[in-house]
Amino acid sequence: MKPGRLGVGIIGAGKVGAVLGAALRAAGHAVVGVSAVSQASLDRAELLLPGVPVLEIPDIVDRSELVLLAVPDDALPDLVAGLAKTGAWQTGQLVAHTSGRYGVSVLAPVKAAGGIVLALHPAMTFTGMSLDLTRLVDCTFGITAEAAMLPIAQALVVEMGAEPVVIAEADRVLYHAALAHSANHLVTIVAQAAQILGDIGVESPNQVLGPLLRAALENALAGGESALTGPVARGDAGTVQAHTQALREHALDTGSADIVEAYLALSAATAARAARRGKLSAEAYLGIQAALSEDDGHAADSPEN
Structure with a gap:
């Protein structure tokens, strides 16, 4: 790994999660694990993240420096809160979600545990295929984070080949x-x-x-x-x-x-x-x-x- 590269865990090998995981991997980060349940998500993980182990969610969180939560909007709050109850979140850990609806307030349990919270939403429709990686070049991400953490969110988006646009927490919906x-x-x-x-x-x-x-x-x-x-x-x-x-x-x-x-x-x-x-x-x-x-x-x- 290059200096400054992260161990990334992908929770949700849906059309968005698998593609963004592949983009981060192409930028030099190491994808250390991915969660996948359905056969479609397993196939997608194999296609876009070959060689990445399919793990249980707690194991992914445990071994990741950056956790990317690519789950449906309605599932996000319960997932974050449930992991907090088990003490899964770590101090200094980067946690980003891909929901368009939410800013970083939904990640309050992560912040309470000492984590760094980011919202990274790609303004793009995905097929879950490799062609989506080329679409990222013209894609914009709506990002939300505390002022001190915005450069981290911006850097991650730029590394994926896209353009970050800051969206205020109150304007996410x-x-x-x-x-x-x-x-x-x-x-x-x-x-x-x-x-x-x-x-x-x-x-x-x-x-x-x-x-x-x-x-x-x-x-x-x-x-x-x-x-x-x-x-x-x-x-x-x-x-x-x-x-x-x-x-x-x-x-x-x-x-x-x-x-x-x-x-x-x-x-x-x-x-x-x-x-x-x-x-x-x-x-x-x-x-x-x-x-x-x-x-x-x-x-x-x-x-x-």
């Missing part, structure tokens, strides 16, 4: 909500659009959507809301009304009421934001609102409602 709202709901919207195209007989919905969505995402990232196009932004109330009617009929035919509900909610939000920016006149905004609120009286019959 909003930070995570922003990421989930964008990335997770994007997947849902794409799936809904692909379903509609498939339902009307388009053989390759992704081929139709791919160029459009890539261009829209690039334009939105480059130009923000000035990149907004489409019938809502133009104030084409008649088109929006036609969309709404067609989607309500589609919901009756397929039971997919979630699609029209999402369309209505997002169109309303789009219109409100466009109006606040002056892109929609007051008259056009009212027209869009009326088109969205007009009900043909059948949507309530959907099995999804």
